[in-house]
Amino acid sequence: MNETAAWAATRSKSVRVWATEGGVPTEVRIDTHELRFGGTELAHTILDLHARATAAARAQRRAQLEREGVTEDVLDRLGLPRPSQIAETENDLMDAEAPPKSWLESL
Helix, strand or coil: CCCCEEEEECCCCCEEEEEECCCCEEEEEECHHHHHHCHHHHHHHHHHHHHHHHHHHHHHHHHHHHHCCCCHHHHHHHCCCCHHHHHHHHHHHHHHCCCCCCCCCCC
């Protein structure tokens, strides 16, 4: 069975992280303008996105196993999150995260 992978990104998609369901980061992409925030802030962002990508991959695995007939009880004991839980968490994070900066100004 191949390992499932997923990605997570900042709202502006200027930092993107791919990770497997086992938590192995497979790719990190950083737009150069993100470097202005410094190493500590960037590291925190990458670690947060890594956790989110891992959770998303685990939810994808759960959905796959559900389609293959694995019971909900077993999936719960495996600790695999439901896709709806991941979507809810992502929505909460989007509400809390500041929108990308724009050259347009409010009037």
